[in-house]
Amino acid sequence: MKLDKIVVGFLTTTALCSQAALASIYPGNVDIVNTELPYPNQKTLEVEYHMFGSEIFNNGNTVNFALTQDGGKTGINIGRDFADISCGSSGLGGTMRCVPSRSTQTYRVNLDSVLSTQNKNALANSCTPYEFQVKASYSISSALSFNTVKIGGLGAPDWLVSSGKFSPNQVTAGGQVVIDAEVSSANCAQKSGTAPTLAVYLANANKQLMYFYGETSVLLPYGSRHTITVPIPSGLTAGTYYLVLVVDRNDVVAETNENNNVATGKITVLNSVASGQSVAPDAHQQSANTSGSMTYLSRTDEDNQNFVDPQLPVTPGMKVLNSKETDQDELFNFNKLDAIALPEHQE
Incomplete structure (x- = not known):
């Protein structure tokens, strides 16, 4: 699918300069494992990511994922994952300190379980694949995948x-x-x-x-x-x-x-x-x-x-x-994705 805006894969972390001051945990190194997803024949999207930083106490926030075509301003929510974070007493006065696991975490999702009917139809009937980055959000921080995934493109004629x-x-x-x-x-x-x-x-x-x-x-x-x-x-x-x-x-x-x-x-x-x-x-x-x-x-x-x-x-x-x-490069594909505005910080 020809995009209105070409998205180049890169990593962004909200309020990165204040990470040390806030001592927060944040996502990064977001990588899409299967970069070609011929939906609806294949439906499972797999994303790997890491969590970094530390924080005092932990409210059990989840990592939220979304597909985006405009660098994270708008997107299609595709579910959430529980971050692997452990907490223990350390420092002066036995302050509770929480740190994420150093290992790679993997989020897998069946798109049929998270997409709206409109978006499932749009992807299934698309003539060429839609291209997305994945945005991972945790607490006050977010990160974009370095790479993209192409979804759909198996639409039939009418x-x-x-x-x-x-x-x-x-x-x-x-x-x-x-x-x-x-x-x-x-x-x-x-x-x-x-x-x-x-x-x-x-x-x-x-x-x-x-x-x-x-x-x-x-x-x-x-x-x-x-x-x-x-x-x-x-x-x-x-x-x-x-x-x-x-x-x-x-x-x-x-x-x-x-x-x-x-x-x-x-x-x-x-x-x-x-x-x-x-x-x-x-x-x-x-x-x-x-x-x-x-x-x-x-x-x-x-x-x-x-x-x-x-x-x-x-x-x-x-x-x-x-x-x-008939001389035409594109046909009348009326399938449109339904994306919503994504918050800068996702609680």
Whole structure:
């Protein structure tokens, strides 16, 4: 994931110059053991750290950990660990003095147990990994990890008909309609594997499929724009019909959302010469474009359920006039992390 701010690993200790005066215990030498975490396939993050210094008495403070992308100003809390600290009498008057263990301490956490649903979804569906430092906080002090961890990056594509139009949307039986449609992913690019197809059907006014025109391959990795002509059977009676576009009809691609693969556009078949004028959309349908001889596309769950695994006769005559790869470096990945402001000193 491209970060708004590049984070360089370094160690910071709050109020370091006053450590001796306060005689406090503080964390340091924070090191992320597994710097690549392909979440959600792998979920356990391991962090090593040391505790330094000493203090009079000890209130049993814990070491708090957070993922951060901005040097510790904001972050995602990922739990806490009990510091290995022992106390004993020493010094004048038998004052209680507490010191941490000199050994390396290890904090392991299953991210599923500490992340919010929003953050789990964002990481699991991310197209490229998010990069974090780990911030360790204890009492009045904190330290950043020297290194970073990359989490996620295994997000799947979400193919759909993102825009389109039919022209004309009033046509005589025996005529033809030109379809302009763009297929793209609402999540990640598909950089490998079998490409999905864009299939075209004709349905009646009740959205019952009547004919299968054929299909054409979608171009990887980002999708493609297609110009297709389809014939309207000469035997059709006048009335309302739908051209149905289905992406990945054979489910060859595992997608983040399988319920948005169908788009429909209404056409009117006439007994006489068509005027080519636009037909007003149904209230539940969304306009892909409102100019010219345009129909309206719908990607409702109802449409997807209606067009599952159709077995229909093939109507010959579909021609793919043009398929042009969509030129875009990034897709519409709407997954956002939910980070909070981290206190400078964490009690």
